[in-house]
Structure formats: structure tokens, C-alpha cells
Amino acid sequence: MHVDEARSTLRKLRVADAIKPYKTGRLAEDVNPLPRVERSSDPTDDFLLSMSEGGKADYLVTGDKSGLLALGRHKATRIVFAKEFAGLFV
Numbered sequence: 570m571h572v573d574e575a576r577s578t579l580r581k582l583r584v585a586d587a588i589k590p591y592k593t594g595r596l597a598e599d600v601n602p603l604p605r606v607e608r609s610s611d612p613t614d615d616f617l618l619s620m621s622e623g624g625k626a627d628y629l630v631t632g633d634k635s636g637l638l639a640l641g642r643h644k645a646t647r648i649v650f651a652k653e654f655a656g657l658f659v
Contacts, residue, residue, distance in 0.1 A: 608643065611636045619645040629655045 598599050606619040614636055621629045622644050629648045631637045 606643075608640070609636055610639070617644045618646075628654055 600622075603616070603619040603623045606615045606622060608618055609615050611633075614633065617629060617631070618636065618640075620626070626646045629637065629643065629646050630651050631648060632651060634650075638650060640648055642648060
């Protein structure tokens with residue numbers, strides 16, 4: 570279900586226009602087993618932190634200003650706004 574949510578988000582026109590897969594490399598992969606994470610102020614977002622940690626992601630891209638963006642980083646993963654991430658590839 571969470572992978573489907575990521576795919577759905579990547580297909581949104583404003584996201585697809587800003588983040589071209591051929592420029593970003595690996596956007597998502599299956600990670601199993603996921604590490605247990607309880608860090609976000611919104612517990613439903615902890616799975617994103619878990620996936621980023623387990624997948625050793627460089628970036629976690631979000632629009633969640635009051636939640637995930639407020640953390641700034643989780644372990645080795647930088648948490649950034651979509652516009653900031655897209656700017657890295659201009």
C-alpha cells in the first residue's frame with residue numbers, strides 16, 4: 570500500500586514535471602525487513618522514515634511542512650521539500 574502511495578504521488582503532474590526519473594536515479598525500492606521507527610509527530614509518517622532508513626535513501630521528498638520537513642533529517646537521509654529537491658537537478 571505504501572509503495573502504491575509513492576507511485577501515485579510521483580505520477581501527479583506537478584511532481585512529474587519537477588522530478589524527472591532519468592535525472593534522479595533510484596526513487597524507491599522494496600526494503601525488507603523495515604527497521605522500526607517512532608519519530609514523527611504524525612505516527613502514520615513513521616513508515617516513510619523507516620523506508621528511507623532501510624533503503625539508505627539520500628533524500629526523502631515531502632510537502633509535509635509541519636511534520637517530516639520539521640525534522641530536516643533522519644539518520645543519513647535529508648528531508649526536503651519537492652521544489653528544493655527538483656532544484657538539485659537543474
